[in-house]
Amino acid sequence: MKRRVFITLLGGAAATWPLAARAQQAKAATIGLLGTGSAAAQSQWTAAFVQRMRELGWVEGRNLTMEYRWAEGRT
Numbered sequence: 001m002k003r004r005v006f007i008t009l010l011g012g013a014a015a016t017w018p019l020a021a022r023a024q025q026a027k028a029a030t031i032g033l034l035g036t037g038s039a040a041a042q043s044q045w046t047a048a049f050v051q052r053m054r055e056l057g058w059v060e061g062r063n064l065t066m067e068y069r070w071a072e073g074r075t
Helices: 002-023 043-055
Strands: 029-035 064-070
Touching: 029 043, 043 064
Parallel strands: 029 064
Antiparallel strands: none
């Protein structure tokens, strides 16, 4: 009887372990930033935007992913 209980507990732990590990991972939000100019021309605005997001609790690389795309004058 003890062997049967042990195997049942072991099987239950193995089945629920991946679910618990998956539940702890928070999905990062993604923001896409499109610019008509170059990255250098928009750096002041971009820095202010990133700073404000940080003040609101959104930190790039931790809970936020930023995708930058620049037209480089090709509009």
